[in-house]
Amino acid sequence: MAKQPKRIKAWTGDRDATHALEAAIKLVKENAKAKFDETIEISVNLGVDPRHADQQVRGVVNLPSGTGRDVRVAVFAKDAKAAEATAAGAEHVGAEDLYEKINGGFMDFDRVIATPDMMALVGRLGKVLGPRGLMPNPKVGTVTPNVGQAVKDAKGGAVEFRVEKAGIVHAGIGKASFTEDALLVNVKALIEALNRSKPSGAKGVFIKRVGLSSTMGPGFKVDIASIG
Numbered sequence: 001m002a003k004q005p006k007r008i009k010a011w012t013g014d015r016d017a018t019h020a021l022e023a024a025i026k027l028v029k030e031n032a033k034a035k036f037d038e039t040i041e042i043s044v045n046l047g048v049d050p051r052h053a054d055q056q057v058r059g060v061v062n063l064p065s066g067t068g069r070d071v072r073v074a075v076f077a078k079d080a081k082a083a084e085a086t087a088a089g090a091e092h093v094g095a096e097d098l099y100e101k102i103n104g105g106f107m108d109f110d111r112v113i114a115t116p117d118m119m120a121l122v123g124r125l126g127k128v129l130g131p132r133g134l135m136p137n138p139k140v141g142t143v144t145p146n147v148g149q150a151v152k153d154a155k156g157g158a159v160e161f162r163v164e165k166a167g168i169v170h171a172g173i174g175k176a177s178f179t180e181d182a183l184l185v186n187v188k189a190l191i192e193a194l195n196r197s198k199p200s201g202a203k204g205v206f207i208k209r210v211g212l213s214s215t216m217g218p219g220f221k222v223d224i225a226s227i228g
Contacts, residue, residue, distance in 0.1 A: 011218045020226040024212045025183050032176035032214035037068070040176060040183055043219070044169045044194060045209040047202060054201030057163040060140040061193035065182035066157035068175035069110075073154050074098065076114035076122050076136075077147050085113070088151035095121065102128060109134075111154045113142045133162070161194070169194065176214055187212075191227050 013019075013027040025040075032038040048055040074092040075085035076099075085093045092098060092109055099121055112129060114122045114136040122129075122136060129135040136142040140160045144150050161169050173186040191207065198206050210227065213219035 008218075013218070013220060015218050015220060018221045018223045020223050021187060022180065022184065022226070024220045024222045025180050025187070027220050028212045028214050028217060029176055029180065029183075031217040034214075034216040036215075038176040038215040038217065039068070039172045040174045040178070041213050041215070042171055042173050042187060042190060043211045043213070044191070044207060046163055046167050046169060046194070047205045047208050048163060048167050048199060050163050050165055050167060052201055055199050057169065057194065057197050057199060058137075058139055058161065059193055059197040060153075060158055060160050061190050062153060063157040063159055063173060063186040063189055065174060065178060065186050067159060067172060068178060069172070071111055071155050072109040073111045073113060073151050074102075074109040075147055075151065076112070076118035078115075078118070081115050081145070081147050084148040085151055088148040089155055090147075090151045099125065107132075111142065112136050113144070113147055113150045113154065115145055115147055116143055119143060133160075159190070161190070161197075188227060 010033070011031050013031065019027065028040055046057060048057060050056060073090045075082070075090040076095060077085050077093060078095050082093050095118060102125055112134045119136070126135060138144070141150055141153065159171055161171050163169050171190060173190055174183045194207065207224055210222040210224055211219045212222055
């Protein structure tokens, strides 16, 4: 039998028990001992079957405490809208020139935003952006005429969420360096956004299980009733 790494042996807390949200956050932070600032992640098991069109869950939430990430934004826009995106802090702004760069392999960005008139061009990058979850979509606010605000939201704590085939939503809700209170409000904001996104086809219990973990640490079950 292989020996467990020292970092796993050093883990504390009961991973089989269900913890109140505040206690789970504390345990996750205590076990985030990597040499880098680990991302705190949430996994939410939903009572949906994503194979059905009326049970899809997708949206965006602005985390009150931010994400702790330096989000690099690419914007497809022209003229005044391009200037607006640049002024808001977008790293890469363009139209046909940006299309050529991305089509040629350039991927130095985390979010793509486009004005509606640019989608005919952006759509040609579907095979490049789609598999990476980067294709702009009006449902999550990344296809919009208000590109300046979209850039600010992306950099200020906007997180996209989408249910996977197994009915689970994964999302980063901050960093291990965040305070417990900062992580607490971020978790609650995401859960509220999920509840607002409950599809018409979902029956019975919608949020079934919630877990928290860090990039290199163990996962802990959260008592849903403690989230509020």
